[in-house]
Amino acid sequence: MRFIWLIPLLPAAGALVNGLFGIRWFSRTVSGLLACATMAGALGLSLWAFSELLGLPADARVHDVVLGHWIPPMALQTAHDIGMFQVPWQFRLDPLSGVMILVVTGVGFLIHVYSTAYMKDEAPGGYARFFSYLNLFCFFMLVLVLGANFLVMFVGWEGVGLCSYLLIGFWYEKKSASDAGKKAFITNRIGDWGFILGMFLVFFTFGTLDFRAVADAAGAMPIESAGFGVLSIICLTLFIGATGKSAQIPLHVWLPDAMEGPTPVSALIHAATMVTAGVYMVARNAVLFQHAPHVMQIVAIVGALTALMAATIGLVQNDIKRVLAYSTVSQLGYMFLATGVGAFAAGIFHLMTHAFFKALLFLGSGSVIHAMAGEQDMQKMGGLRKYMPVTFVTMMIGTLAIAGIPPLAGFFSKDEILYQSFLNNRFLWLIGAVTALLTAFYMFRLILLTFYGTYRGAPWARVAAPAAAMEAAAHGVRHPLDGQAQKDDHEVSHGAADVRAAGHAHAWHGPHESPRAMTVPLMALAVGAIVAGFLGIPQALKGANTIEHFLAPSFESHTAAAREAGAGAAAGAEHGPGAAAAEEGAHHLSTAGELGLMVLSVLIAVAGVLAARRFYFTHPELPDRLAARWRGAHALLFNKYYVDELYDATAIKGTVAGGRGLWTFDRVVIDGAVDGSGWLTRVSAWGSHMFDKHVVDGLVNLVGWIAEEGSFFVRRLQTGLVQNYALLMVVGVFAFLTLYLVAR
Amino acid sequence: MTPITPYHYLVLSAALFMLGVIGVMTRRNIIIIFMSIELMLNAVNINLAAFSQQLHNAVGQVFAIFVVAVAAAEAAIGLGIILAFYRNKETLNIDEMNILRW
């Protein structure tokens, strides 16, 4: 385990090599292989490290690696005394980060493999660039989850934001893509503003930035149930950071736009890993949050509202990726709901299962889009079941999982969340349940619109004309490296967001199953979506809820006293002072009650599925009638509650207008003052010049004039004749002699 | 007849000097003006020699020798200038050496 620092560094090396050399010189195969190999290596190392972690006793599953100083110690005032501000390059492997690295490297590896086929039509340079970014992303994500203190985590935190920016704007020639990237980055930065302020307050309060030390110190502090104390402020600011990264209200606006990126990117970054960083961060600081119950409440409410809002928007979207994007936002809301009610393990559990099925769904949708040559509008699909069976089956598994149909993964994790929120707050549970209903509905809407019914898309040439094929081939030969240009053609012809390369535009033979490199990851993820849930079978179902017990040490403070207390008690029954607090607040339900809730949530899911079937399969005219009847509501949902418009009209326009206004101010007032003083100087210079010329110089000239006029006579003496001068000399001598004679 | 005293020599020298002055002031030929200057220098030398004899001190003669040296230098330079001037102006008239005027 001393080599866990190699886990992030392997993808970094891949990114570096691909970025420096690949873009120029590597073929597609080489750069794809390189990227996949580094990810495979990282996955292998992660598995090894994880197995070693499992081999340790349950309460000692922590391993730290310090690479050296990042910021050496410097004296700095803290709340209590003068402490030392110092940040080491330190990585920490504990159960929480162990789960996360497996998710990141596992899903990441599959998506890398998938991308080798998906991005095949990119030019080699773009291909290498894509894999370089993707690898870089994995590096930063791994740094994020392995970082042992806030600042190292922040490296990953910002780094994944950068990669997200780069990958969303991967097809940078499209304005919408680069706009979306910029929007994502800046929105994230607003969240980061909160994050760093929280981080500063953490240092100011605790004198350290190390997660473990902070948790231990916070664990010793009283729970701030009465009001907003310092811990609450820390948690609130950190949560602002989390809302930015995990697309929660009010900073959720960037995630749907982020679908401008290639689909594997959406799967990896905007579904499985990066967007869950906020959840991870909250879970990482579980002890802090447990000591700030009011903030926990806020987290839960924000999460629930986000889940509900995104789900309602998802109901009416027609873009397949947008539906999934809102679904992601909604599921992230679930995770925050879980953390907000104190069920950190459930949140992480859902994070993990979600990573599997949402990545699966995205990749499946990518496969569909691939098959439809870039088409993303579900209205123009339908009946694809028979063309692409593997994609259909795997996506169906994913959909069932997200809808919460047992025994798939989503059922266990979602049910755990609902159960925990029921314990905490019935109203939140209600929102969660409604969201579950909506989720099942819109997901099956997606499946039904896409795979069932009749094909509604563009027609295709059933038999490719040989001439067209030859022309395409010739085109390919003529512009072997000109992927971008061909893509442009394609984009024009389809107007879709996820544009694919030219091959399809010229020789599209209709929807078809995707190549092996794409279907195999789909199948692998489908397996994950099925079995991942078994890690957390609740005790009510005679399960062990393995993952909760495994993760528990990461959510407790580890002061020596607490650890001893924890070791003595039965596993999970009594946590450290921090975790205990959350437990104490909750009232346990009987096993029967828990089972009842479970049945209820299954029923809800089934109800959603059936409703979707009625609306989009048996009575396809219903949605339009409803939309017509509730036109206002439909427009509101379709336009995403006009949040984008609101932000654009206030914050963005306001800032830009403020900038313009200040620039005018700068030019007119401040620079005006400078130029004005320059002008004043020049005016006074002119004035004194005039004074000088006419008065002072006038006097001088007067003297000169007098002298000149007076000397006009005297100058006659200056005849220029040497002898005249001699004569004058003699006159002088004569005068002296005469004087001598007279005076003596 | 009174014996010859230094005063005789001084009167002689004064007269010679005044001759030189008259020459300088009345002649227009630069060469002659120069020669008048030589006369004046000789007058001075007579003066020096007379005082040397009266005071029994040879320093006066030493000075006279220096005067001779300076006169030689002056003659050399002055005549050089005359030549240069003549080459430019084709004349030796001092009245035409008047470009120094105001």
Added chain:
Amino acid sequence: MFESILFYTLAAFILGFGVLVVTARNTVHCVVFLVANFLCVAMIYVMLGAEFLAIIQVLVYAGGIVVLYLFVVMLVNLKRGPDAAPDRRRQSRVGFVLAAVMLAEISAILVYSAARPASAVAAAAATPLQTVGNTEVVGMLLYTDYLIPFEVASMLLLVAMIGAILLAKKEI
């Protein structure tokens, strides 16, 4: 007595040649009169006991400088007479008168002082004449007390020589 006769004769020659130098029309004549004048002055030096100075006078003045004048006179070879166009602003008559008056004044001063000789002059006159030769005395002085002025004078001559060459050369 002999001394008086000699002095007056020489004085007359000196002044006579001086007048001729100043008044002669022909430049060459001027030069010749100048030589005569110089020779007479040299004899005055001999009378004053300054033999070395007399030799110098003959050698340098009469032999060197005057020859220089002659050369220049030959070289310039005037085509139009310098006195052709007198400048009326020169007032040479005033100079003439002025010189005469000044001579009178100086003579008056001298006569006046001769009537009442200063004591210092009288005291100096009382001391005996030099016992060694005149040339030796002058040489001693020149090469001991007045060595530096002597060297400076030689520098001056050198500079004058170079300057004269530079000035007289047609093209440098």
Added chain:
Amino acid sequence: MTLFQNHLLSVILFTPTVGALLLLFIGKERDNAIRWIANIFGVLGFLVSLPLWFRYQPQGAAWQFVEHADWIPAIGATYFLGVDGFSMLLVLLTTLMGLIAILSSWTAITERVKEFYIFMLVLQTGMIGAFVSLDFLLFFLFWEVMLVPMYFLIGIWGGGRRLYSAIKFFLYTLVGSVVMLLGILALYFYVYTATGVYTFDITQFQQLTIPSNVQKWIFLAFFLGFAVKVPMFPFHTWLPDAHTDAPTAGSVILAAVLLKMGTYGFIRFSLPILPDASRAFVPMMIGLSLVGIIYGALVALAQTDWKRLVAYSSVSHMAMVMLGMFALTPVGITGSIVQQLNHGISTGALFLIVGIVYERRHTREISEYGGLSKVMPIYAAVFMIMTMSSIGLPALNGFIGEILILQGVYVVNKIWAAVAASGIVLGAAYMLWLYQRTMFGKIENPANEKLKDLNLREIATFAPLIALAFWIGIYPTPILRRLESSVTRVVLRVNSVYGPAMAKAAADCNNPPSAAAVAAAQANAPAGFTIEPPCTTEPAPAAPPRREGERR
């Protein structure tokens, strides 16, 4: 070699001058020979300054590489050179940026080549001189020496309203420095009345106790001189003009080094010499800095001229530097210094980046560009790295500076830090918008279709900057260690709260951790990494070297 050993600073200082003198003897029309010689002297100037880095002892004396000689004994002015960690880093920055600026001008300057390089080299001497002078009069001399070549660089080789900008730059700075000179003289005569010695020795000034009302007036005088140079809001308007109209090399030097003169002045003179006044003026300084951060960023958002945008970003970043400095905490001041280096690196690089396309297209209007990523991929990558460095992405240099500054400020006042941190958001906004407008999208302007990507020489100008950006971002410890003693000295003067803590750290330093602890730490460390002992803090600063033989 002893000359090199004992007079290292003089060698560094005058190497560019020698180059300039040598250039005087090269024929005007032999452009390539001139370029070669100038570049060689640029490299040489950098090489001779490198020993500073290696031979500087972080735990050593306060002032190192000291040189001392009489200059004007009658008024007590001396030729007194020496560096501490802070000025050493700035000297290195100067020599490096000078080298890069000279290298970047190879094809950009085609007229009056000889004069251009001579001015560049003279400018370099001026800048180095200001950083290494420990005599206030000598400092002022070099301070003014910098002005003249810069004036000509802008006025002759600039573009746009270059004469207006050059004169504005010159006069503005001159007004500031004249007032500063008044301050210097006031200090000088005050020291004379207090001690009876005429001296300009900065090391002595830094130990004086001056009545606080006197301090305030001198502080204000210094403030005007330095604030114009930084430039702080509202004295900043010369900067966008000068930057915009200067030639690329001029902008680079201006941004990378000249602006640091102001902040250097504050840290070297205002804080340690006038501690009471510095404390008293904290609200004003912080207020102006906060306004500057937000204001600069917002105005940058409104720019349509590429260079002007970067110039306004400079205003914002330098305000950040001032903010950290006047937090008066060790972390804040360290961050402020690091951020000065960062600003030199990233803004210098950004100006180089503008210069590259300006040389090819002769326009700076952002709307003229777009889609350059496609034709200039390497350029786009470099620009991306420097954009990220400028907006403070972690693991790049800008982050270290910003985080130290903000953390240093936060412990003093949370609101200040919150406001300043919002400047980072705006920073991302204007930089990314700029990047999008220039690099992304389709090429719509046909003039951009044939643009050439970076050539080897241009890559060579960027390579050191990129390497430095990553180095400072990932492993800033060597730099921070070299800064410790300087920062400690300043903080002890101005903020005595930290006295005991620093003394304790020094004590810890003398009692190294037990062998067992070290072994335990080492056991956890991965192979190939060594755990450094926690002792890095400099002991209480040693008294500056007294001058032998006090002269009147």
